[in-house]
Structures are given as structure tokens and as C-alpha cells.
Amino acid sequence: DVQLVQSGAEVKKPGESLKISCKASGYDFSSFWIGWVRQKPGKGLEWMGITYPGDSDTKYNPSFQGQVAISADKSVTTAYLQWSDLKATDTAIYFCARRNNLKFDRWGQGTQVTVSS
Amino acid sequence: SYTLTQPPSVSVAPGKTARITCGGKNFDTNTVHWYQQKSGQAPVLVVYDDSDRPAGIPERFSGSSSGNTATLSIRRVEAGDEADYFCQVWGLSSDQVVFGGGTKLTVL
Numbered sequence: 001d002v003q004l005v006q007s008g009a010e011v012k013k014p015g016e017s018l019k020i021s022c023k024a025s026g027y028d029f030s031s032f033w034i035g036w037v038r039q040k041p042g043k044g045l046e047w048m049g050i051t052y053p054g055d056s057d058t059k060y061n062p063s064f065q066g067q068v069a070i071s072a073d074k075s076v077t078t079a080y081l082q083w084s085d086l087k088a089t090d091t092a093i094y095f096c097a098r099r100n101n102l103k104f105d106r107w108g109q110g111t112q113v114t115v116s117s
Numbered sequence: 118s119y120t121l122t123q124p125p126s127v128s129v130a131p132g133k134t135a136r137i138t139c140g141g142k143n144f145d146t147n148t149v150h151w152y153q154q155k156s157g158q159a160p161v162l163v164v165y166d167d168s169d170r171p172a173g174i175p176e177r178f179s180g181s182s183s184g185n186t187a188t189l190s191i192r193r194v195e196a197g198d199e200a201d202y203f204c205q206v207w208g209l210s211s212d213q214v215v216f217g218g219g220t221k222l223t224v225l
Contacts, residue, residue: 047214
């Protein structure tokens with residue numbers, strides 16, 4: 001059974017760094033792209049970027065390029081989303097999702113990130 | 118930049134058919150996917166490649182696409198269908214993902 005299990009909720013201060021994770025199981029992790037999607041409170045879905053664990057190729061939405069880093073570690077079948085300088089505007093729920101052809105067919109449960117002084 | 122336009126809300130009585138539209142460009146070359154997101158939950162894929170259903174999704178859910186409009190139809194709507202629905206395309210020329218703004222389906 002394909003599963004994506006995300007790390008738990010985080011509360012951080014502006015300027016801090018953070019790395020959240022998405023643990024995959026039940027399929028060949030190296031052969032599917034994994035993407036990250038942001039959802040601000042009461043708002044829609046925003047695609048942030050995507051990585052291919054097989055060769056670490058990564059693509060970003062231009063709106064998020066330079067603001068976050070997306071990566072994956074095949075050895076532990078886990079994808080990551082990382083910030084080095086959090087802002088209050090980063091407060092949101094972040095979902096990882098597996099890309100299968102051109103659709104996202106499995107989603108993680110989401111990680112709430114709250115950035116507040 | 119490429120955008121997908123959805124109505125903010127659609128209301129329908131139980132047992133009737135709900136239709137949610139997604140406006141864009143070049144749907145003849147870009148397939149459309151639809152996600153259901155219930156309150157407090159992760160999105161779930163309900164229709165992919167314009168009109169296919171993943172395993173486990175009821176036949177009441179169907180999709181179509183023509184020209185610049187894609188449509189998600191939900192027949193015999195139930196209270197449990199109340200959710201936000203998002204359309205999505207993968208811009209093949211730009212290799213970028215685009216989501217529609219979402220439509221809140223209210224079952225009266």
C-alpha cells in the first residue's frame with residue numbers, strides 16, 4: 001500500500017531554519033517524482049516544486065525558487081522541504097504528494113508550520 | 118503565467134448533479150486532474166486525465182474537457198461530497214504545475 005507520512009507540526013520563530021520530511025513506503029521511491037504543495041489558512045493549493053529521487057533532479061515554481069530547498073534521500077525513502085530563514089508568511093500547511101504521470105495520486109497528511117514571534 | 122479559473126462556490130441539493138468548471142487554455146493538449154479536499158484533510162485525486170477515475174472513487178464522479186473548459190460532474194450528490202474541489206494541469210511546455218483556485222461545494 002502506497003503511503004506518504006509527514007513529520008509533525010512545527011512552531012518556529014521568524015529567521016529560524018526548518019526541515020520537514022515526507023517518508024514514502026509501498027512503492028519504488030526512486031522512480032516517482034515527489035512534489036510539495038503549500039496551503040495557507042483558508043486558501044487554495046500552491047505548487048512549490050518537485051524532486052526526482054532517482055537522480056535528484058529538482059524543479060521549482062519560480063515563486064518559491066530561492067525561498068525553499070527540496071531534496072530527497074533514497075537510502076531512507078524520504079523527501080524534504082527546507083527553509084533557512086522562516087517568515088511569518090510561511091505559516092501554512094505543507095503537503096507532499098507523489099507524481100504519477102502528470103497527476104498527484106497519493107498525498108501525505110500534511111504538516112502544519114507556524115511561524116510567530 | 119498560466120492560470121486556471123474556477124467558480125468560488127457551487128451549491129446543489131442532495132440527489133441532484135453538481136457541475137464544477139475549470140477554465141484554462143489548450144485543454145486539448147493539457148489533461149486536467151481533479152482533487153477533493155474535505156475540511157481538515159489532505160486532497161484526494163477523484164478524476165485524472167480529464168475523465169478517468171482512480172480505484173475506489175464512486176462512478177458518480179466524472180469529468181470531461183473540451184476547448185478551454187474542463188468540468189467535474191458529481192451525480193446524485195450526497196452530504197459527504199461537501200468539500201473543496203481543485204483542478205490541476207501540468208504545463209508541458211513550462212514543466213510547471215498549476216492548480217485552480219478551488220470551488221467550495223455546498224450540499225443544501
